[in-house]
Amino acid sequence: MKGKHKIVVKNNRLHYEFEIKRNITIIKGDSATGKTTLINMIRQFANLGNASGIEIECDAPCTVLEGNLWQMLLKNLSGNIIFIDEENQFIRQQEFAELVKASDNYFVIITRENLYNLPYSVEEIYGLYSSGKYQNTKQIYQEMYHIYPLNQDLSCKPDKIIVEDTNSGYEYFKAISKEKNIVCESAGGKTKIFAMLEQLKAETESICVIADGAAIGPEMDALYKMSVEKGNIKLYLPESFEWIILSSELLEDKEIKDIIDKPENYIESQEYFSWERFFTKLLVDKTAGTYLKYQKGKLNPTYLHEKNKNIILKNIKNSIDF
Template identity: 45%
Template sequence: MHGVIHLLIQSAHLKYEMTFYRNITILKGDSATGKTTLVDMIQEYNLNGADTGINLSCDVPCRVLAGNTWMEQLNGIHKSLVFIDEGNRFVAQQEFARAIQGTDNYYVIVTRESISNLPYSVTEIYGIRSAGKYSVQEPVYHHMYRIYGDYNSVDLNETVNLLVEDSNSGYDFFSKVSSKDVECISAQGAGNIFGILQAKSSKANTVIIADGAAFGAYMEKVYQVMLRNKGIQLYLPESFEWLILSSGVLRDKEIEDILENPSDYIDCETYISWERYFTHLLTSRTADTYMRYSKSKLNPAFLQGKIREQILRILPETLRNVLRVK
Protein backbone atom coordinates (compact mmCIF):
# COMPACT_ATOMS: atom_id res chain seq x y z
CA MET A 1 0.00 0.00 0.00
CA HIS A 2 1.15 3.54 -0.70
CA GLY A 3 -0.24 7.05 -1.03
CA VAL A 4 -1.67 9.74 1.23
CA ILE A 5 -4.62 8.57 3.33
CA HIS A 6 -7.38 10.90 4.48
CA LEU A 7 -9.62 10.14 7.46
CA LEU A 8 -12.78 11.88 8.59
CA ILE A 9 -14.74 10.46 11.54
CA GLN A 10 -17.59 12.25 13.25
CA SER A 11 -20.24 11.80 15.91
CA ALA A 12 -22.82 14.24 17.18
CA HIS A 13 -20.26 15.88 19.47
CA LEU A 14 -16.82 15.09 18.03
CA LYS A 15 -15.13 15.39 14.68
CA TYR A 16 -11.64 14.24 13.68
CA GLU A 17 -10.04 15.08 10.35
CA MET A 18 -6.57 13.66 9.68
CA THR A 19 -4.11 12.96 6.89
CA PHE A 20 -1.47 10.23 6.97
CA TYR A 21 1.58 10.30 4.71
CA ARG A 22 3.64 7.29 5.79
CA ASN A 23 3.20 3.77 7.09
CA ILE A 24 3.99 4.69 10.72
CA THR A 25 2.41 7.66 12.48
CA ILE A 26 2.85 8.40 16.19
CA LEU A 27 0.19 10.24 18.21
CA LYS A 28 1.55 11.70 21.45
CA GLY A 29 0.41 14.17 24.05
CA ASP A 30 -1.17 14.49 27.45
CA SER A 31 -4.38 12.88 28.65
CA ALA A 32 -7.76 14.33 27.66
CA THR A 33 -6.58 15.43 24.21
CA GLY A 34 -8.81 12.97 22.39
CA LYS A 35 -6.36 10.26 21.30
CA THR A 36 -8.07 7.34 23.02
CA THR A 37 -11.49 8.70 22.12
CA LEU A 38 -10.50 8.58 18.46
CA VAL A 39 -9.52 4.90 18.72
CA ASP A 40 -12.68 4.08 20.67
CA MET A 41 -14.85 5.71 18.00
CA ILE A 42 -13.20 3.66 15.26
CA GLN A 43 -13.63 0.45 17.26
CA GLU A 44 -17.26 1.24 18.01
CA TYR A 45 -17.98 1.98 14.36
CA ASN A 46 -16.38 -1.30 13.29
CA LEU A 47 -18.50 -3.23 15.78
CA ASN A 48 -21.89 -1.58 15.23
CA GLY A 49 -21.64 0.56 12.10
CA ALA A 50 -23.91 3.55 11.44
CA ASP A 51 -26.22 2.54 14.33
CA THR A 52 -23.66 4.13 16.65
CA GLY A 53 -24.33 7.58 15.19
CA ILE A 54 -20.73 7.70 13.99
CA ASN A 55 -19.88 8.51 10.39
CA LEU A 56 -16.51 7.34 9.11
CA SER A 57 -14.98 8.21 5.76
CA CYS A 58 -11.50 6.96 4.88
CA ASP A 59 -9.59 6.02 1.73
CA VAL A 60 -8.97 2.54 3.20
CA PRO A 61 -10.60 0.39 5.93
CA CYS A 62 -9.82 1.42 9.52
CA ARG A 63 -9.03 -1.23 12.08
CA VAL A 64 -8.02 -1.37 15.77
CA LEU A 65 -5.32 -3.75 17.01
CA ALA A 66 -5.40 -4.60 20.71
CA GLY A 67 -4.85 -7.22 23.37
CA ASN A 68 -2.98 -10.48 23.66
CA THR A 69 -4.32 -11.79 20.36
CA TRP A 70 -2.85 -8.93 18.34
CA MET A 71 -0.82 -11.28 16.14
CA GLU A 72 -3.86 -13.29 15.11
CA GLN A 73 -5.76 -10.05 14.46
CA LEU A 74 -2.92 -8.65 12.38
CA ASN A 75 -2.82 -11.72 10.17
CA GLY A 76 -6.33 -10.90 8.96
CA ILE A 77 -5.78 -7.19 8.29
CA HIS A 78 -4.65 -5.97 4.87
CA LYS A 79 -4.46 -2.61 3.08
CA SER A 80 -5.89 -0.84 6.12
CA LEU A 81 -5.23 2.03 8.48
CA VAL A 82 -4.50 0.25 11.78
CA PHE A 83 -4.86 2.10 15.10
CA ILE A 84 -3.17 0.94 18.31
CA ASP A 85 -4.04 2.68 21.57
CA GLU A 86 -1.58 3.31 24.38
CA GLY A 87 -1.42 0.58 26.97
CA ASN A 88 -0.81 -2.14 24.38
CA ARG A 89 2.71 -3.06 25.41
CA PHE A 90 3.33 -5.25 22.40
CA VAL A 91 4.21 -2.18 20.27
CA ALA A 92 7.54 -1.90 22.10
CA GLN A 93 8.46 -5.53 21.44
CA GLN A 94 10.76 -6.73 18.67
CA GLU A 95 8.12 -9.31 17.79
CA PHE A 96 5.77 -6.50 16.78
CA ALA A 97 8.46 -4.69 14.79
CA ARG A 98 9.18 -7.89 12.87
CA ALA A 99 5.48 -8.64 12.38
CA ILE A 100 4.61 -5.34 10.68
CA GLN A 101 7.56 -5.42 8.30
CA GLY A 102 6.31 -6.67 4.98
CA THR A 103 2.66 -5.92 5.77
CA ASP A 104 0.56 -3.73 3.49
CA ASN A 105 -0.97 -1.54 6.22
CA TYR A 106 -0.39 1.93 7.63
CA TYR A 107 -0.11 2.07 11.44
CA VAL A 108 -1.20 4.86 13.81
CA ILE A 109 0.24 4.29 17.27
CA VAL A 110 -0.96 6.22 20.32
CA THR A 111 1.87 6.35 22.84
CA ARG A 112 3.58 8.70 25.27
CA GLU A 113 6.83 6.77 25.04
CA SER A 114 9.32 6.62 22.19
CA ILE A 115 9.38 3.30 20.36
CA SER A 116 13.01 2.53 19.57
CA ASN A 117 12.29 -0.72 17.72
CA LEU A 118 10.45 1.08 14.88
CA PRO A 119 11.97 3.40 12.24
CA TYR A 120 9.55 6.33 12.10
CA SER A 121 10.05 9.87 10.86
CA VAL A 122 10.37 13.00 12.99
CA THR A 123 7.75 14.60 10.74
CA GLU A 124 5.17 11.93 11.58
CA ILE A 125 4.97 12.54 15.34
CA TYR A 126 1.76 14.41 16.07
CA GLY A 127 -0.39 15.76 18.82
CA ILE A 128 -4.15 16.31 18.59
CA ARG A 129 -5.52 19.81 18.91
CA SER A 130 -9.11 20.84 19.48
CA ALA A 131 -10.40 23.83 17.55
CA GLY A 132 -13.50 24.18 19.73
CA LYS A 133 -17.08 24.17 18.59
CA TYR A 134 -18.14 25.91 15.41
CA SER A 135 -21.53 26.52 16.97
CA VAL A 136 -23.87 24.98 19.52
CA GLN A 137 -25.10 22.47 16.95
CA GLU A 138 -21.71 21.48 15.54
CA PRO A 139 -19.17 19.03 17.01
CA VAL A 140 -15.80 19.80 18.56
CA TYR A 141 -13.27 19.65 15.72
CA HIS A 142 -9.96 17.83 16.24
CA HIS A 143 -6.96 17.80 13.94
CA MET A 144 -3.34 16.73 14.11
CA TYR A 145 -0.33 19.03 14.41
CA ARG A 146 3.35 18.17 14.09
CA ILE A 147 5.07 18.23 17.47
CA TYR A 148 8.52 18.83 16.02
CA GLY A 149 9.09 21.56 13.49
CA ASP A 150 11.39 21.96 10.53
CA TYR A 151 14.96 20.84 11.24
CA ASN A 152 16.34 21.43 7.78
CA SER A 153 17.99 24.72 8.69
CA VAL A 154 20.94 25.65 10.90
CA ASP A 155 21.40 29.05 12.55
CA LEU A 156 24.92 28.68 13.94
CA ASN A 157 27.66 30.71 12.33
CA GLU A 158 30.62 29.73 14.47
CA THR A 159 33.07 26.84 14.40
CA VAL A 160 31.24 23.69 15.36
CA ASN A 161 31.53 20.03 16.06
CA LEU A 162 29.65 17.98 13.50
CA LEU A 163 27.99 14.86 14.92
CA VAL A 164 26.92 12.56 12.08
CA GLU A 165 24.55 9.68 12.77
CA ASP A 166 26.33 6.93 10.85
CA SER A 167 29.86 5.79 10.10
CA ASN A 168 29.22 5.02 6.46
CA SER A 169 28.86 7.07 3.28
CA GLY A 170 27.16 10.03 4.95
CA TYR A 171 29.95 10.38 7.47
CA ASP A 172 32.56 9.92 4.73
CA PHE A 173 31.05 12.81 2.79
CA PHE A 174 30.68 15.30 5.63
CA SER A 175 34.08 14.52 7.15
CA LYS A 176 35.78 15.13 3.80
CA VAL A 177 33.93 18.31 2.77
CA SER A 178 34.38 19.99 6.18
CA SER A 179 37.30 22.33 6.69
CA LYS A 180 40.12 21.35 9.07
CA ASP A 181 38.79 23.52 11.91
CA VAL A 182 35.50 21.58 12.00
CA GLU A 183 35.63 18.38 14.04
CA CYS A 184 33.45 15.72 12.41
CA ILE A 185 32.44 12.84 14.67
CA SER A 186 30.52 9.65 13.88
CA ALA A 187 27.88 8.67 16.44
CA GLN A 188 28.04 5.06 15.19
CA GLY A 189 24.26 4.97 15.06
CA ALA A 190 21.32 7.24 15.88
CA GLY A 191 20.76 5.52 19.22
CA ASN A 192 24.12 6.80 20.47
CA ILE A 193 23.52 10.49 19.84
CA PHE A 194 21.79 11.26 23.13
CA GLY A 195 24.54 9.62 25.18
CA ILE A 196 27.23 11.53 23.29
CA LEU A 197 25.45 14.82 23.94
CA GLN A 198 25.10 13.98 27.64
CA ALA A 199 28.81 13.23 27.92
CA LYS A 200 29.84 16.22 25.82
CA SER A 201 32.33 18.41 27.69
CA SER A 202 33.35 20.69 24.83
CA LYS A 203 31.70 24.11 24.76
CA ALA A 204 31.83 24.21 20.97
CA ASN A 205 28.55 24.36 19.10
CA THR A 206 27.31 21.07 17.69
CA VAL A 207 25.26 20.34 14.60
CA ILE A 208 23.71 16.86 14.53
CA ILE A 209 23.12 15.37 11.08
CA ALA A 210 20.82 12.36 11.03
CA ASP A 211 18.30 10.62 8.80
CA GLY A 212 15.02 12.32 9.62
CA ALA A 213 13.07 9.47 8.02
CA ALA A 214 14.03 7.12 10.87
CA PHE A 215 15.01 9.47 13.73
CA GLY A 216 11.60 9.75 15.40
CA ALA A 217 12.31 7.38 18.28
CA TYR A 218 15.33 9.42 19.39
CA MET A 219 13.88 12.88 18.87
CA GLU A 220 12.31 13.53 22.27
CA LYS A 221 15.49 12.96 24.31
CA VAL A 222 17.66 14.92 21.88
CA TYR A 223 15.10 17.73 21.80
CA GLN A 224 15.20 18.04 25.59
CA VAL A 225 18.99 18.44 25.44
CA MET A 226 18.56 21.10 22.75
CA LEU A 227 16.20 23.07 24.97
CA ARG A 228 18.91 23.25 27.62
CA ASN A 229 21.73 24.01 25.20
CA LYS A 230 21.13 26.50 22.41
CA GLY A 231 24.49 25.55 20.91
CA ILE A 232 23.08 22.19 19.75
CA GLN A 233 21.12 22.11 16.52
CA LEU A 234 19.72 19.50 14.18
CA TYR A 235 19.84 19.01 10.44
CA LEU A 236 17.47 16.19 9.53
CA PRO A 237 17.11 15.53 5.81
CA GLU A 238 15.22 12.36 4.94
CA SER A 239 18.56 10.59 4.53
CA PHE A 240 21.98 11.08 2.96
CA GLU A 241 20.75 9.18 -0.09
CA TRP A 242 17.84 11.60 -0.34
CA LEU A 243 20.34 14.48 -0.38
CA ILE A 244 22.17 12.98 -3.35
CA LEU A 245 18.94 12.24 -5.21
CA SER A 246 17.65 15.76 -4.52
CA SER A 247 20.84 17.35 -5.80
CA GLY A 248 19.98 16.45 -9.40
CA VAL A 249 23.30 14.78 -10.16
CA LEU A 250 21.47 11.85 -11.78
CA ARG A 251 19.42 14.08 -14.11
CA ASP A 252 16.45 11.76 -13.94
CA LYS A 253 12.92 13.14 -14.44
CA GLU A 254 11.30 10.13 -12.77
CA ILE A 255 13.40 10.72 -9.64
CA GLU A 256 12.24 14.33 -9.61
CA ASP A 257 8.62 13.16 -9.72
CA ILE A 258 9.24 10.68 -6.89
CA LEU A 259 10.84 13.34 -4.68
CA GLU A 260 7.90 15.65 -5.32
CA ASN A 261 5.39 13.13 -3.89
CA PRO A 262 7.20 10.21 -2.19
CA SER A 263 4.00 8.85 -0.62
CA ASP A 264 2.69 7.97 -4.08
CA TYR A 265 5.69 5.73 -4.84
CA ILE A 266 6.91 4.15 -1.60
CA ASP A 267 5.19 0.82 -0.98
CA CYS A 268 5.06 0.11 2.76
CA GLU A 269 4.95 -3.63 2.12
CA THR A 270 8.45 -3.44 0.66
CA TYR A 271 9.99 -0.56 2.62
CA ILE A 272 9.45 -0.13 6.36
CA SER A 273 10.91 3.40 6.14
CA TRP A 274 11.49 6.04 3.48
CA GLU A 275 15.21 5.93 4.26
CA ARG A 276 15.36 2.34 3.00
CA TYR A 277 13.49 3.27 -0.14
CA PHE A 278 15.81 6.16 -1.00
CA THR A 279 18.83 3.91 -0.42
CA HIS A 280 17.40 1.34 -2.83
CA LEU A 281 16.51 4.01 -5.39
CA LEU A 282 19.98 5.57 -5.41
CA THR A 283 21.77 2.21 -5.38
CA SER A 284 19.72 0.81 -8.26
CA ARG A 285 19.88 3.95 -10.44
CA THR A 286 23.68 4.22 -10.14
CA ALA A 287 24.51 0.48 -10.29
CA ASP A 288 25.97 0.51 -13.80
CA THR A 289 27.52 3.99 -13.73
CA TYR A 290 30.73 5.59 -12.51
CA MET A 291 28.65 6.98 -9.61
CA ARG A 292 27.80 3.52 -8.30
CA TYR A 293 26.58 4.08 -4.75
CA SER A 294 27.36 1.95 -1.72
CA LYS A 295 25.96 2.78 1.70
CA SER A 296 28.93 1.23 3.48
CA LYS A 297 31.66 3.26 1.75
CA LEU A 298 31.39 6.45 -0.25
CA ASN A 299 32.28 6.33 -3.93
CA PRO A 300 34.97 9.03 -4.46
CA ALA A 301 32.97 10.29 -7.46
CA PHE A 302 30.61 12.05 -5.04
CA LEU A 303 33.53 14.15 -3.75
CA GLN A 304 34.66 15.35 -7.14
CA GLY A 305 34.01 18.66 -8.88
CA LYS A 306 30.49 19.41 -10.04
CA ILE A 307 28.90 16.40 -8.30
CA ARG A 308 30.28 17.52 -4.94
CA GLU A 309 29.13 21.08 -5.52
CA GLN A 310 25.60 20.02 -6.50
CA ILE A 311 25.22 18.00 -3.31
CA LEU A 312 26.55 20.85 -1.19
CA ARG A 313 24.06 23.26 -2.76
CA ILE A 314 21.22 21.18 -1.29
CA LEU A 315 22.47 21.97 2.23
CA PRO A 316 21.20 25.11 3.98
CA GLU A 317 23.53 28.03 3.39
CA THR A 318 24.14 28.38 7.12
CA LEU A 319 25.30 24.75 7.29
CA ARG A 320 27.67 25.31 4.37
CA ASN A 321 28.99 28.30 6.33
CA VAL A 322 29.74 26.28 9.47
CA LEU A 323 31.41 23.60 7.33
CA ARG A 324 33.50 26.41 5.85
CA VAL A 325 32.63 25.39 2.30
CA LYS A 326 31.58 27.78 -0.44
Protein backbone atom coordinates in the same frame (compact mmCIF):
# COMPACT_ATOMS: atom_id res chain seq x y z
CA MET B 1 0.10 -0.26 0.91
CA LYS B 2 1.23 3.16 -0.27
CA GLY B 3 -0.02 6.68 -0.92
CA LYS B 4 -1.51 9.45 1.20
CA HIS B 5 -4.80 8.71 2.94
CA LYS B 6 -7.21 11.26 4.39
CA ILE B 7 -9.16 10.12 7.44
CA VAL B 8 -12.28 11.76 8.85
CA VAL B 9 -13.87 10.37 12.02
CA LYS B 10 -16.87 12.28 13.36
CA ASN B 11 -20.11 12.31 15.30
CA ASN B 12 -22.41 15.16 16.30
CA ARG B 13 -19.89 16.39 18.89
CA LEU B 14 -16.39 15.59 17.60
CA HIS B 15 -14.72 15.85 14.21
CA TYR B 16 -11.24 14.37 13.64
CA GLU B 17 -9.56 15.06 10.31
CA PHE B 18 -5.98 14.24 9.30
CA GLU B 19 -3.80 12.62 6.61
CA ILE B 20 -1.21 9.88 6.89
CA LYS B 21 1.36 8.85 4.28
CA ARG B 22 3.75 6.35 5.90
CA ASN B 23 3.48 2.90 7.37
CA ILE B 24 3.91 4.21 10.92
CA THR B 25 2.31 7.33 12.39
CA ILE B 26 2.71 8.18 16.08
CA ILE B 27 0.22 10.30 18.04
CA LYS B 28 1.61 11.55 21.35
CA GLY B 29 0.52 14.09 23.93
CA ASP B 30 -0.93 14.53 27.40
CA SER B 31 -4.16 13.07 28.73
CA ALA B 32 -7.52 14.62 27.82
CA THR B 33 -6.41 15.65 24.32
CA GLY B 34 -8.77 13.27 22.53
CA LYS B 35 -6.39 10.45 21.59
CA THR B 36 -8.25 7.59 23.30
CA THR B 37 -11.60 9.04 22.22
CA LEU B 38 -10.48 8.69 18.60
CA ILE B 39 -9.74 4.99 19.14
CA ASN B 40 -13.08 4.49 20.91
CA MET B 41 -15.00 6.07 18.04
CA ILE B 42 -13.32 3.83 15.45
CA ARG B 43 -14.03 0.78 17.61
CA GLN B 44 -17.70 1.77 18.07
CA PHE B 45 -18.15 2.24 14.34
CA ALA B 46 -16.60 -1.20 13.68
CA ASN B 47 -18.98 -2.82 16.17
CA LEU B 48 -22.21 -0.94 15.46
CA GLY B 49 -21.80 0.69 12.04
CA ASN B 50 -24.13 3.60 11.35
CA ALA B 51 -26.11 2.82 14.49
CA SER B 52 -23.14 4.13 16.49
CA GLY B 53 -23.84 7.66 15.30
CA ILE B 54 -20.27 7.81 14.01
CA GLU B 55 -19.12 8.39 10.44
CA ILE B 56 -15.74 7.39 9.03
CA GLU B 57 -14.55 8.70 5.68
CA CYS B 58 -11.42 7.08 4.24
CA ASP B 59 -10.38 5.27 1.07
CA ALA B 60 -9.03 2.38 3.18
CA PRO B 61 -10.68 0.37 5.97
CA CYS B 62 -9.94 1.70 9.48
CA THR B 63 -9.76 -0.80 12.31
CA VAL B 64 -8.58 -1.08 15.91
CA LEU B 65 -6.03 -3.74 16.91
CA GLU B 66 -6.15 -4.87 20.53
CA GLY B 67 -6.48 -7.83 22.87
CA ASN B 68 -4.73 -11.16 23.37
CA LEU B 69 -5.40 -12.35 19.83
CA TRP B 70 -3.64 -9.41 18.21
CA GLN B 71 -1.10 -11.60 16.35
CA MET B 72 -3.79 -13.64 14.59
CA LEU B 73 -5.83 -10.55 13.79
CA LEU B 74 -2.86 -8.66 12.38
CA LYS B 75 -1.74 -11.56 10.19
CA ASN B 76 -5.20 -11.58 8.58
CA LEU B 77 -5.40 -7.85 7.86
CA SER B 78 -4.30 -6.36 4.56
CA GLY B 79 -4.58 -2.84 3.18
CA ASN B 80 -6.01 -1.46 6.43
CA ILE B 81 -5.21 1.59 8.50
CA ILE B 82 -4.76 0.05 11.93
CA PHE B 83 -5.18 2.13 15.10
CA ILE B 84 -3.58 0.95 18.36
CA ASP B 85 -3.85 2.48 21.83
CA GLU B 86 -0.89 2.57 24.21
CA GLU B 87 -2.63 0.35 26.77
CA ASN B 88 -1.76 -2.59 24.52
CA GLN B 89 1.60 -3.79 25.81
CA PHE B 90 2.38 -5.69 22.62
CA ILE B 91 3.45 -2.50 20.81
CA ARG B 92 6.69 -2.66 22.81
CA GLN B 93 7.47 -6.23 21.76
CA GLN B 94 9.93 -7.21 19.05
CA GLU B 95 7.38 -9.66 17.65
CA PHE B 96 5.07 -6.72 16.95
CA ALA B 97 7.88 -4.88 15.15
CA GLU B 98 8.57 -7.93 12.98
CA LEU B 99 4.90 -8.27 12.03
CA VAL B 100 4.69 -4.55 11.20
CA LYS B 101 7.78 -4.94 9.02
CA ALA B 102 6.10 -7.71 6.98
CA SER B 103 2.70 -6.00 6.84
CA ASP B 104 1.07 -4.08 3.98
CA ASN B 105 -1.05 -2.08 6.43
CA TYR B 106 -0.53 1.44 7.78
CA PHE B 107 -0.31 1.82 11.57
CA VAL B 108 -1.44 4.76 13.71
CA ILE B 109 -0.07 4.18 17.21
CA ILE B 110 -1.18 6.29 20.16
CA THR B 111 1.56 6.31 22.79
CA ARG B 112 3.43 8.67 25.09
CA GLU B 113 6.42 6.32 25.12
CA ASN B 114 9.24 6.09 22.60
CA LEU B 115 9.02 2.82 20.68
CA TYR B 116 12.66 1.94 20.06
CA ASN B 117 11.77 -1.29 18.26
CA LEU B 118 10.17 0.67 15.37
CA PRO B 119 11.98 2.97 12.88
CA TYR B 120 9.48 5.79 12.48
CA SER B 121 10.02 9.22 10.98
CA VAL B 122 10.38 12.47 12.91
CA GLU B 123 7.85 13.90 10.43
CA GLU B 124 5.18 11.45 11.51
CA ILE B 125 5.05 12.23 15.24
CA TYR B 126 1.95 14.26 16.03
CA GLY B 127 -0.15 15.69 18.79
CA LEU B 128 -3.88 16.48 18.72
CA TYR B 129 -5.45 19.85 19.31
CA SER B 130 -8.85 21.50 18.98
CA SER B 131 -8.47 23.94 16.11
CA GLY B 132 -11.53 26.08 16.78
CA LYS B 133 -12.60 25.68 13.17
CA TYR B 134 -16.16 25.12 14.38
CA GLN B 135 -15.96 27.47 17.35
CA ASN B 136 -19.45 28.85 16.70
CA THR B 137 -21.06 25.40 16.80
CA LYS B 138 -21.25 22.61 19.32
CA GLN B 139 -18.88 20.38 17.36
CA ILE B 140 -15.18 20.26 18.33
CA TYR B 141 -12.78 20.03 15.39
CA GLN B 142 -9.65 17.98 16.16
CA GLU B 143 -6.53 18.22 14.01
CA MET B 144 -2.99 16.87 14.23
CA TYR B 145 0.15 18.97 14.52
CA HIS B 146 3.84 18.10 14.30
CA ILE B 147 5.29 17.82 17.81
CA TYR B 148 8.82 18.57 16.62
CA PRO B 149 9.50 21.50 14.28
CA LEU B 150 10.53 20.19 10.88
CA ASN B 151 12.77 23.13 10.05
CA GLN B 152 15.09 24.24 12.83
CA ASP B 153 17.07 27.45 12.41
CA LEU B 154 20.51 26.18 11.35
CA SER B 155 21.81 29.50 10.06
CA CYS B 156 24.86 29.57 12.36
CA LYS B 157 28.09 27.95 11.22
CA PRO B 158 28.72 24.86 13.34
CA ASP B 159 32.00 24.34 15.19
CA LYS B 160 31.37 20.60 15.31
CA ILE B 161 29.27 18.16 13.30
CA ILE B 162 28.12 14.81 14.66
CA VAL B 163 26.94 12.37 11.99
CA GLU B 164 24.72 9.44 12.88
CA ASP B 165 26.74 6.61 11.34
CA THR B 166 30.03 5.70 9.64
CA ASN B 167 28.80 5.14 6.09
CA SER B 168 29.02 7.22 2.91
CA GLY B 169 27.19 10.17 4.42
CA TYR B 170 29.78 10.46 7.18
CA GLU B 171 32.62 10.32 4.63
CA TYR B 172 31.03 13.13 2.64
CA PHE B 173 30.43 15.39 5.64
CA LYS B 174 33.88 14.64 7.03
CA ALA B 175 35.49 15.74 3.75
CA ILE B 176 33.41 18.95 3.62
CA SER B 177 34.09 19.69 7.30
CA LYS B 178 37.84 19.29 6.82
CA GLU B 179 37.78 21.93 4.08
CA LYS B 180 35.86 24.31 6.36
CA ASN B 181 37.96 23.61 9.48
CA ILE B 182 35.00 22.05 11.25
CA VAL B 183 35.36 19.03 13.52
CA CYS B 184 33.30 16.07 12.25
CA GLU B 185 32.71 12.91 14.27
CA SER B 186 30.56 9.80 13.89
CA ALA B 187 28.22 8.70 16.66
CA GLY B 188 28.33 5.11 15.41
CA GLY B 189 24.55 4.75 15.25
CA LYS B 190 21.42 6.75 16.07
CA THR B 191 21.05 5.20 19.54
CA LYS B 192 24.47 6.57 20.53
CA ILE B 193 23.93 10.22 19.56
CA PHE B 194 22.41 11.31 22.87
CA ALA B 195 25.17 9.71 24.95
CA MET B 196 27.79 11.37 22.77
CA LEU B 197 26.18 14.77 23.24
CA GLU B 198 26.01 14.27 27.01
CA GLN B 199 29.78 13.75 27.12
CA LEU B 200 30.49 17.09 25.44
CA LYS B 201 31.57 19.55 28.10
CA ALA B 202 31.89 22.79 26.16
CA GLU B 203 28.51 24.49 25.76
CA THR B 204 29.92 27.43 23.84
CA GLU B 205 30.53 25.36 20.71
CA SER B 206 27.87 25.31 18.05
CA ILE B 207 27.06 21.67 17.32
CA CYS B 208 25.05 20.28 14.43
CA VAL B 209 23.70 16.72 14.58
CA ILE B 210 23.03 15.10 11.20
CA ALA B 211 20.86 11.98 11.24
CA ASP B 212 18.34 10.16 9.05
CA GLY B 213 14.98 11.75 9.79
CA ALA B 214 13.21 8.74 8.26
CA ALA B 215 14.01 6.55 11.29
CA ILE B 216 15.10 8.89 14.11
CA GLY B 217 11.60 9.20 15.62
CA PRO B 218 12.17 7.10 18.79
CA GLU B 219 15.26 9.15 19.70
CA MET B 220 13.69 12.55 19.03
CA ASP B 221 12.22 13.18 22.48
CA ALA B 222 15.62 13.14 24.19
CA LEU B 223 17.47 14.87 21.34
CA TYR B 224 14.96 17.69 20.94
CA LYS B 225 14.76 18.39 24.68
CA MET B 226 18.55 18.55 24.88
CA SER B 227 18.78 20.88 21.87
CA VAL B 228 16.25 23.25 23.43
CA GLU B 229 17.82 23.17 26.90
CA LYS B 230 21.41 23.68 25.78
CA GLY B 231 20.71 26.05 22.91
CA ASN B 232 23.98 25.27 21.14
CA ILE B 233 22.79 22.01 19.53
CA LYS B 234 20.98 22.05 16.19
CA LEU B 235 19.39 19.06 14.47
CA TYR B 236 19.59 18.54 10.71
CA LEU B 237 17.32 15.59 9.91
CA PRO B 238 16.91 14.96 6.17
CA GLU B 239 15.28 11.68 5.15
CA SER B 240 18.76 10.23 4.58
CA PHE B 241 22.07 11.05 2.89
CA GLU B 242 20.81 9.22 -0.19
CA TRP B 243 17.75 11.51 -0.21
CA ILE B 244 20.07 14.53 -0.11
CA ILE B 245 21.85 13.31 -3.25
CA LEU B 246 18.64 12.43 -5.06
CA SER B 247 16.97 15.75 -4.25
CA SER B 248 20.05 17.74 -5.29
CA GLU B 249 19.31 16.93 -8.96
CA LEU B 250 22.87 15.71 -9.44
CA LEU B 251 21.49 12.85 -11.52
CA GLU B 252 19.24 15.06 -13.71
CA ASP B 253 16.52 12.39 -13.83
CA LYS B 254 12.85 13.39 -14.22
CA GLU B 255 11.57 10.20 -12.59
CA ILE B 256 13.68 10.93 -9.51
CA LYS B 257 12.22 14.43 -9.30
CA ASP B 258 8.68 13.02 -9.46
CA ILE B 259 9.48 10.50 -6.72
CA ILE B 260 11.09 13.11 -4.45
CA ASP B 261 8.03 15.36 -4.84
CA LYS B 262 5.61 12.64 -3.64
CA PRO B 263 7.54 9.62 -2.35
CA GLU B 264 4.47 8.18 -0.61
CA ASN B 265 3.04 7.31 -4.04
CA TYR B 266 6.03 5.10 -4.84
CA ILE B 267 7.04 3.49 -1.54
CA GLU B 268 5.29 0.19 -0.79
CA SER B 269 5.14 -0.16 3.00
CA GLN B 270 5.41 -3.95 2.97
CA GLU B 271 8.66 -3.77 0.98
CA TYR B 272 10.29 -0.85 2.81
CA PHE B 273 10.12 -0.71 6.61
CA SER B 274 11.67 2.76 6.45
CA TRP B 275 11.81 5.33 3.64
CA GLU B 276 15.58 5.49 4.10
CA ARG B 277 15.82 1.97 2.64
CA PHE B 278 13.79 3.00 -0.40
CA PHE B 279 15.97 6.02 -1.14
CA THR B 280 19.12 3.93 -0.79
CA LYS B 281 17.86 1.35 -3.29
CA LEU B 282 16.68 4.08 -5.67
CA LEU B 283 20.09 5.75 -5.67
CA VAL B 284 21.93 2.44 -6.05
CA ASP B 285 19.70 1.41 -8.97
CA LYS B 286 19.84 4.78 -10.73
CA THR B 287 23.65 5.00 -10.56
CA ALA B 288 24.44 1.35 -11.35
CA GLY B 289 26.91 1.10 -14.24
CA THR B 290 27.69 4.86 -14.17
CA TYR B 291 30.61 6.88 -12.84
CA LEU B 292 28.34 7.86 -9.92
CA LYS B 293 27.84 4.23 -8.81
CA TYR B 294 26.72 4.45 -5.21
CA GLN B 295 27.54 2.20 -2.26
CA LYS B 296 26.16 2.89 1.17
CA GLY B 297 29.13 1.43 3.03
CA LYS B 298 31.86 3.40 1.26
CA LEU B 299 31.61 6.71 -0.58
CA ASN B 300 32.49 6.70 -4.26
CA PRO B 301 35.26 9.38 -4.52
CA THR B 302 33.43 10.79 -7.55
CA TYR B 303 30.94 12.40 -5.18
CA LEU B 304 33.78 14.52 -3.81
CA HIS B 305 34.86 15.84 -7.20
CA GLU B 306 34.46 19.61 -7.12
CA LYS B 307 31.40 19.92 -9.37
CA ASN B 308 29.49 16.98 -7.86
CA LYS B 309 30.41 17.93 -4.31
CA ASN B 310 29.15 21.46 -4.76
CA ILE B 311 25.85 20.40 -6.34
CA ILE B 312 25.13 18.29 -3.27
CA LEU B 313 26.46 20.97 -0.92
CA LYS B 314 24.20 23.61 -2.48
CA ASN B 315 21.21 21.50 -1.47
CA ILE B 316 22.53 21.12 2.08
CA LYS B 317 23.32 24.83 2.44
CA ASN B 318 19.60 25.50 2.65
CA SER B 319 19.86 23.96 6.11
CA ILE B 320 23.49 24.24 7.25
CA ASP B 321 25.74 27.28 6.86
CA PHE B 322 29.07 25.68 5.93
